[in-house]
Amino acid sequence: xxxxxxxxxxxxxxxxxxxxxxxxxxxxxxxxxxxxxxxxxxxxxxxxxxxxxxxxxxx
Numbered sequence: 377x378x379x380x381x382x383x384x385x386x387x388x389x390x391x392x393x394x395x396x397x398x399x400x401x402x403x404x405x406x407x408x409x410x411x412x413x414x415x416x417x418x419x420x421x422x423x424x425x426x427x428x429x430x431x432x433x434x435x
Contacts, residue, residue, distance in 0.1 A: 380418055386411035
């Protein structure tokens with residue numbers, strides 16, 4: 377189980393998210409805009425104020 381801060385790779389999207397789950401699933405997440413998410417940090421403990429969303433795993 378890992379916790380990661382993620383940044384959307386889309387040029388027109390400023391999405392920053394936090395995800396918790398198995399490393400393989402966190403690395404496979406995509407933003408709501410359809411772009412991939414890049415890991416920014418592995419915060420410990422989770423930083424307060426981060427937007428927490430339910431993200432879908434893309435096959």
